[in-house]
Amino acid sequence: MSDDYVIETRALTRRYGAKLALDHLDLAIPRGRIHAIVGANGAGKSTLFRILLGFLPPTSGTARILGRDSQQLRPEDRARVGFVNEEHTLPGWMRVEQVRAMQQHQYPRWNARAYDDVIGHYHVLPQQKVSQLSRGERAGLNLALALAQTPELLVLDEPTLGLDVVAKRAFLESLMYSNAAEQCTVVYCSHQMEEIERVADNLIILERGQLKNMSAPEDFTARVALWVADIPFKGPEPHTVPGLLEVQRLDGLHHYLVLDQDERFADYLRAQGARSIRSMPVSLDRAVNGFLAKNHATPAAA
Amino acid sequence: MYDFFKSELIRFRGWALLAAVVHLLALAFMARVVDLAQQPLLVHRVIGGVYALCGLLLGLYQMGTYRKPSQWLSLLHRPMAPTRVAFALAAAATVLLAVAVALPLLLVALWQHALTPRVVDLRHWLLPLSGALIATAAYLAGAFCSLRGWRWAGAALILLVWLLVSRAYGVGMIAVELIVLAWLAVLLRVAFVADLDAPPRGVFATAAVALPLQVAVQVLVLVVLFGLEMVWIAQGSHPNNTPTPPVGGHNEVEKMDPRDRMVAGLRGSHHPEAPLLREQIRLSDPEGLGVQVPKLPQYQELANFRPMEFDDGERRERWVFSHDDMRLHGYRLADNRAVGVLGIGKEEAPFPAVVLPGDGLPGMEPGDAVLVGGDTLYQYISAEHRVVPRVRVAAGETLMGGSPLGQGIGMLSDRALYFYDGRPLVEGHALMVPRLRVPLPGAMGDLRNLDLVELVDGHLISLAYSARSHADGAAPVQITLRTHDDGRIETVHTRALAYDYPPVYRYRSTWPSPVLRVATEAARNLFAPPLPLDVVRPAAIPTSMVWLAGVLSLLSFFGAVWLTARSQLSTVGRWGWVAVCAVIGLPALASLWLLIPRRESVEPLPLAHPAAA
Secondary structure, eight states, X not given: OOTTEEEEEEEEEEEETTEEEEEEEEEEEESSSEEEEEOOTTSSHHHHHHHHTTSSOOSEEEEEETTEEGGGOXXXXXXXXXXXXXXXXXXXXXXXXXXXXXXXXXXXXXOHHHHHHHHTTSOOOTTXXXXXXXXXXXXXXXXXXXXXXXXXEEEEESTTTTOOHHHHHHHHHHXXXXXXXXXXXXXXXOSOHHHHHHHOSEEEEEETTEEEEEEOHHHHHHHEEEEEEOOSTTOSOGGGSTTEEEEEEETTEEEEEEESOOTHHHHHHHHTTOSOEEEEEOXXXXXXXXHHHHTOOOOTTO | OHHHHHHHHHHHXXXXXXXXXXXXXXXXXXXXXXXXXXXXXXXXXXHHHHHHHHHHHHHHHHHHHHOSHHHHHHHHSSSSOHHHHHHHHHHHHHHHHIIIIIHHHHHHHHHHHHHSSSOOXXXXXXXXXXXXXXXXXXXXXXHHHHHHHHHHHHHHHHHHHHHHHOOOOHHHHHHHHHHHHHHHHHHHHHHOSSOTTOOOOSHHHHHHHHHHHHHHHHHHHHHHHHHHHHHHHHHTOSTTTSSSOXXXXXXXXXXXOHHHHHHHHTTTOOOTTHHHHHHHHHHSOOEEOOOSOSSOOOTTOSSBSSOSEEXXXXXXXXXXXETTTTEEEEEETTTOOEEEEEOBTTTTBOOSSOOEEEOOOTTOOTTOEEEEETXXXXXXXXXXXXXXXXXXXXXXXXXXXXXXXXXXXXXXXSSEEEEEOSHHHHHOOSOOOOSEEEEOSSOGGGEEXXXXXXXXXXXXXXXXXXXXXXXXXXOOEEEEEEEOTTSOEEEEEEEEOBOSSOHHHHTTTTTTOHHHHHHHHHHHTTXXXXXXXXXXXXXXXXXXXXXXXXXXXXXXXXXXXXXXXXXXXXXXXXXHXXXXXXXXXHHHHHHHHHHSOBOOOOOOOGGGOOOOO
C-alpha cells in the first residue's frame, strides 16, 4: 500500500446476505486529477464509499483512504476528505451564514476564498434559510462548504442528480473553475456521461462489485466501436459475435456495438455474409451504456 | 461541538417553547382546581409518563432524521469524534426538555409558594429536576432505539421501566434517575458510531448494553407468560376463575366469608376446645382489622400515596403535613388564609415520622381527625387546636392502623396486634396503654386476612398468610390464635393451605434466570428505605425449579457455544459470552443472538457470480 494513492483497496469484499456488493475489488486511485466512477445501480459504488469513509465494515479485504485504514479513521483524517452526496443533506432549519460559520469552526484549514468563489456562482443570500434554497442552490452551497474545507480528497457522489440543466451547468462550472478543486483529488460518481466526459481525467467502471475499467475516458471510448453491416437474412448468433456489447437491426441493417475489436472484425462480418460494412466511433455515453447494459440481468425465459 | 448544540437548539426551540407554554397552562389550570403538591402517586405517574413520552418522541424523531445513511454520513463525517457530536445533540435536547418540562413546573411551584398558603416542601422543589431527568432519560432511550432498532431497543426501554418499578423515594429516587440517565448516556455513546450495525466494542460497552437487554428479555418472558395466563383464564381452568376454587388453597380461603374462613382455620384441629370454638364462631360476628396505611409515607418522598391533608369541618380549615418542618400547616378553606402551624402537644414538637390521615375512631368529636405515622397514632382535637399521641406501639414497630373491636379498639403494627380498652379513648386524650399485645406469627407482606371474634375470655384470631402464595412468598398457612384476658396467648391450630398454582407459575420470575431475578430485585430496592409492609418470609425454592433453572442454563451454555462459533468474537470474547450464558441463562443467550452478528462468509454464492466483461 502506498501514499501515492488516495484510495486503495485490496480484495475488498462486502456481502449483503447472499449478494456480493463488492467482489474482491482491487482499486488504486492515484493522487491528483478528477476520477469518475460509473456503474449501474447496484454496482457497489455506494457500498465502496461507505466502506472507505468507515461507515461500513468490509466482509473481507482492506480499504485505505489517504493512506489510512478506512476502519480506523480519526477526526483529523476526516478533515482531509470532503464528501458531497446526492441529497445535499444540510440542516434546513439553519441560515446559510450559520451553516458556513459552523463548518468554518469545525475545519481548521477553512478556505474562505474557496467558499466565496463557489458560492458566487449562485444567488444565495447569507441570511436565507437552507430549507428555502432550491435544490441547485443547495448543491452549490454543499460544494462550496466541501471545497472550503481544503480537502485532499473530495468525493462527489452523484452531486447533480435531480438538478435541472442550468443548475447542473452551474455546479460543474463552479467545480471546474475552482482553484480549490484543482488542488485536491476529486472522485466523481455519476450516471451523467456528458458530465464525466467534461470533467473526468480517469474513468473507473464498476460492475457487480468488480473493477472493469480504469483508463482515460477517451481511451475507453476508443475501445468501443459501432459496426453497421448489411447482412442478408438473420446474421450470426449474438453469442458467437466477438466482443459484442449490443446488437440491433435497424432498417434492415445490423448494428453491432463491440469492445476491443480491430479491423479483423470486418473480416468476421464478411465471413458472415455482410455485403457492406461501416465502422464508426461512439460517444462515451453510448460506449459506457453499451458496456454496462451487456450484463444486465434478464428473465430466465427471455 | 458548541455549533451542533446551537444548531439543535435552533432546530427545536419553537417546539420547546410551544410545549412549555402548553405545559404551563395545563399546570396552572390544575393548580387552580387542586393542590398540585398533594396529588397522589397515580397523578404523578401519569404526568411523569407524559414527560417520558415527550422525551422519547424527541429522541426517536431527532435520531430518526439523522440515521438515514446519507444524513448519518453528513453528520459524522467531519473532524469531530462521534462522542462529541452525540454529546452536543443530547445536551441540546436536555436544555430543550428542561425548558419544556422543568421550567413550567418551577414556575408553578414558585407561584404556589409565594402566592398561596399551600405547603411547598423541598420534595416539591425536586419535582422539576425529577421531571427533567425522566424526560431526558426517555430522550436518550428514544435516540438509542432509533439508532439501533428493535434488536437493541429493549436495553434502553427496560431502563425506563426501572424508573417505574423502583422502590426508592425522594432524593433516593433522584439518585436512581441519575443512574438511569448515566446508563442511557453510555448506551447512546455505544450506539453512536459510524457503523450503526457494529456490535459494542470492549467489555464495558458490551456489558452496558447486554445486561439491561437480558433483563428486557426476562421481562419479555414474563409478558409472554402473562399472555399464556390470559389464555388459561379464557379457558376457565385458572384457579382464580374456576366455578369452585381449588380445595384447601388460598383462593378458597379468600372467597369465604369471615365466619366460614375462621371455621375453616380450625379444620383438622385436635385442640380440645376446637368444637366449642367452632360453635362460638358460628354464633359471633367476626370482625376484621384492616390496614389504614397500605403504603408507608417516606420523608421527602416526591409523590404522596394519598394527600397528606385533612379538613377540620368544624373550623373550616385544612391541615397539610409539611416534610420540611414535620408539622401541620393550616389554612382557612373560606379565604385561603394561613391559620398557623401544629406540632405534637403544647410544645408543638415536630412529628418524628411522616404522618398520614387515617380513619376516625370511636369517641372523636366532629372536626377531629386521626393521623398515623411511625409507631404512633395521633388525634387532632379540633376544639383545642391540638395534636396529641393516643396510641404508641412497641419501639421499632410500624403502626399500620386500627379500628373498633367490640367495646375496645384494635391496632395493627407490622409485627403485632394490639388490643385497647375503649373507655380511655372516649374519656380523655391521654396516651392509651394496650391491654394485650399479640405478636404476629408471620411476616406482614404475607398476611392476607385477619379475622377475629370476641370470646367470653379473650379473642379468637384467624390469620391467613397467603398473600404471596401465587408467587415466591411464604408457604400459605392459616393460623388460629386464642388470647385470654389474663394475657395468655396460645396457638390453637396451624393449617397448611394448598398451593393453587404449580411451581412453574409461582417461580416464573426466577427460573428463566435466578441471577437476573436477584439483580433486578436489588435494582428495584436500590436506595429504597425498609418497607415493613412488604416484608415476606419466602418459602424455599422447590427442587424442581432449581433443576429447571439448571437445565435452562445448560441449554444456554450449549447454545452459546454454537452461536459464538459462528461469530467474529475473539477467543476471550467468545468464552466470556459462553460463561455469561451459563451463569445467567436464556436471557443472556438471547442477548448474545441480538447483539453479536454472525460471521459473514466471502465464499461466492450462485447469485453473486460476476459476469465477465
